[in-house]
Amino acid sequence: MSPRLIALWFKETIALTRDKHGLLALFIMPTIFILVMTMALRDAFTPGVTIDVSYSVVDLDQTPISKALVKRLNRAAAFKKIDGNNDLATARNELLQGKQGLVLVLPKEFGSRLLTPGGTDGKPAEPMTLLVDPALSPTLQLAFRNQVMAALGAVRADELTVKAGKLFGLPVAPGATLEKDWPDEIRSEAVRGDTNAKIPSSVQQNVPAWLIFAMFFVVIPVSSIFIIERQQGTLQRLRAMGVPFHLILAGKLLPFFIVNQVQAALMVLVGMYLVPLFGSEALELPSSLPLLLNWWAVSSAVSLAAVSWALLIASLAKTSEQATIVGGVGNILMGAVGGIMVPKFIMPASMQKIAALSPMAWGLEGFHTVMLRHGSFADILPSLAQLLVFAAASLLAAIWLNHRALAAQS
Amino acid sequence: MLQIKNISYRYRDTPSPALSGVSLDVPAGGIYGLLGPNGAGKTTLISALAGLLTVTNGQITLHGQTLTEIRRENPRAIALVPQDYAFYPMLTVAENLRFFGGVLGLSRAELKTQTDSAIAFARLEQVVGKRAEQLSGGLRRRLNLAIGLLGKPQLLLLDEPTVGVDPQSRHFLLDSIAALPAAGTTVIYTSHYMEEIEAICQKIAIVDQGQVLAEGTLTDILRSPVPLLDIGLEQPLPEAIAQRYSATLIGEQKYRLNLPLTVTLQNLLDELDSEGCRVRNLNFGQHDLEQVFMRLTNRSLRD
Numbered sequence: 280m281s282p283r284l285i286a287l288w289f290k291e292t293i294a295l296t297r298d299k300h301g302l303l304a305l306f307i308m309p310t311i312f313i314l315v316m317t318m319a320l321r322d323a324f325t326p327g328v329t330i331d332v333s334y335s336v337v338d339l340d341q342t343p344i345s346k347a348l349v350k351r352l353n354r355a356a357a358f359k360k361i362d363g364n365n366d367l368a369t370a371r372n373e374l375l376q377g378k379q380g381l382v383l384v385l386p387k388e389f390g391s392r393l394l395t396p397g398g399t400d401g402k403p404a405e406p407m408t409l410l411v412d413p414a415l416s417p418t419l420q421l422a423f424r425n426q427v428m429a430a431l432g433a434v435r436a437d438e439l440t441v442k443a444g445k446l447f448g449l450p451v452a453p454g455a456t457l458e459k460d461w462p463d464e465i466r467s468e469a470v471r472g473d474t475n476a477k478i479p480s481s482v483q484q485n486v487p488a489w490l491i492f493a494m495f496f497v498v499i500p501v502s503s504i505f506i507i508e509r510q511q512g513t514l515q516r517l518r519a520m521g522v523p524f525h526l527i528l529a530g531k532l533l534p535f536f537i538v539n540q541v542q543a544a545l546m547v548l549v550g551m552y553l554v555p556l557f558g559s560e561a562l563e564l565p566s567s568l569p570l571l572l573n574w575w576a577v578s579s580a581v582s583l584a585a586v587s588w589a590l591l592i593a594s595l596a597k598t599s600e601q602a603t604i605v606g607g608v609g610n611i612l613m614g615a616v617g618g619i620m621v622p623k624f625i626m627p628a629s630m631q632k633i634a635a636l637s638p639m640a641w642g643l644e645g646f647h648t649v650m651l652r653h654g655s656f657a658d659i660l661p662s663l664a665q666l667l668v669f670a671a672a673s674l675l676a677a678i679w680l681n682h683r684a685l686a687a688q689s
Numbered sequence: 690m691l692q693i694k695n696i697s698y699r700y701r702d703t704p705s706p707a708l709s710g711v712s713l714d715v716p717a718g719g720i721y722g723l724l725g726p727n728g729a730g731k732t733t734l735i736s737a738l739a740g741l742l743t744v745t746n747g748q749i750t751l752h753g754q755t756l757t758e759i760r761r762e763n764p765r766a767i768a769l770v771p772q773d774y775a776f777y778p779m780l781t782v783a784e785n786l787r788f789f790g791g792v793l794g795l796s797r798a799e800l801k802t803q804t805d806s807a808i809a810f811a812r813l814e815q816v817v818g819k820r821a822e823q824l825s826g827g828l829r830r831r832l833n834l835a836i837g838l839l840g841k842p843q844l845l846l847l848d849e850p851t852v853g854v855d856p857q858s859r860h861f862l863l864d865s866i867a868a869l870p871a872a873g874t875t876v877i878y879t880s881h882y883m884e885e886i887e888a889i890c891q892k893i894a895i896v897d898q899g900q901v902l903a904e905g906t907l908t909d910i911l912r913s914p915v916p917l918l919d920i921g922l923e924q925p926l927p928e929a930i931a932q933r934y935s936a937t938l939i940g941e942q943k944y945r946l947n948l949p950l951t952v953t954l955q956n957l958l959d960e961l962d963s964e965g966c967r968v969r970n971l972n973f974g975q976h977d978l979e980q981v982f983m984r985l986t987n988r989s990l991r992d
Contacts, residue, residue: 282791282794283791283792283793283794285791286787286788286790286791286792287792289787289788289791290777290780290784290788293779293780293784294777294779294780297779297820298779507777507778508777510773511773511774511775511776511778512771512772512773512774512775513775513776513777515741515769515771515775516769516771516775516776516789516836517792518740518741519739519740519741519767519768519769519771520764520765520768520789520792520793520840521740521760521764522792
């Protein structure tokens, strides 16, 4: 290994560790973004799972059938269930105080009359009652009512199956209960192109997204050091010492590549251990080694693209203020367009086409291919190729700009 | 040692050349002063010697070898100390020295020896652990110089190395630089501070508008081409004497007289004595560098 290159790496590393603003942008900013955005967007990624309206059930029947209904409702409902003390007066009071929005009252004999329509045995059917907060939107009331009806239908069907199963030759185990899982739940799938992929969860979207965003922020420290070198005549001194420009660039690539990998490790750890502390699900990395290597390949390609882009911006900018503005705004635009800030799957089709132009989108696509679809190396190859071509083009442009600047000088 | 023969250089998109037919002869083991107003071409010349730009015609040789050959043989033969503080402000003094030593390709042992000797040379012992950005102007200049010495160069190019320092640091820098030839380093020193050039340079060149206006030893340059006498008196110069010697007033009771022959100096002094005019000081036959410089560069403002 060339001792000159080692000296350059060493210098860059020390300079970076003393650049407080740069470190803040590289490590603290994405951590905060991941936490805040994962919390803020938690519900946007699992549509309909929870609505911020709570309900309780007052079960006056207390039979297995009424309990089955409560359980089904709880499993399917998008509303938040509050476990009350099963007392009508208390529930009514809490409704008045606005502590909950809906109270479902299951009448006595609810279970025994489940399969007996009103009037068939001479008794009227006592209906279920839904107590509602009058301020609650009628749409939500209707939605809850529909969910109760659906749950009721399912419980009735279950009961019928148990009671009439033998008659129709259905497989009914002895002592079967009403609490079995039936294949009647609906899971959402986003249809994209010719492959069906799960929608990323909030943490699956946010960790790679803000990691990519943070990686591209190496533009701040890269350009701040590079511009000092140019303005203070250090680059000229290095040239007079016979250090070729490509060696100077190589001296910057590796330290910042390592910085990017440290960022990747840190953001994954944030996703796995810090995010759950704030009540969201933990990030899960693929467990097999080939998939992990694919993940790392994407991370490396994003890093090469980010550092090369930073070197290009540093070569273009005359002052560090210019670099901060051009680099910072450029990154924000790439992030906004590329599905970092607003996930691509909720963009309209036309915007999704524009998103495909952002290098950040290529990186995110690569990460999602590995994390959500468990894609092979061949699957991530298009993303890798795009990023590497972008990196090479940026690097060549940076070298060309510096040669041009020297030619103008001479 | 260093021969510069008829070199020219023109920056792109500029009407006049920065260097035009410049020829210089820099002897080994001395300090060669390059004097000129702003924009004279000093930095261009230094850059050409440092290999930062390639001259369009002419030839530069060091010990008979071209610069390319010299660099190939010993990349550390020529070192440049730029006008700017060309080091890393966020690195400490020691880290800067280690970095530049490393970039020069010094071995571990060489790096230690050279760093230590550069620190001792520039008296940086007290600040080795301090970040360069926290140093005073004088200490920064010393660090800038110390970095230039890491590769033990045969030829050291100093581009205005004392700009912006206090008088104490300037004296220290000048004394240190004056001691370099004894250690085997030839120095080319550019400045527009006349007294610095006069103090440490054995040979000088005055350049302006890309051309060499005068080159020679300091004594040669300062020798007056016409026998002028600068004289300070305690009374005003009598009119008759003033007319005979075409005197011009150059200060308060200070005059410059034109003496056609050196022998007339005794006559003049006798005449003044007989008129009761006492002489306070006189300077005959030698100018100071500033006078020569201003005469050659025509006193016009350059910026």
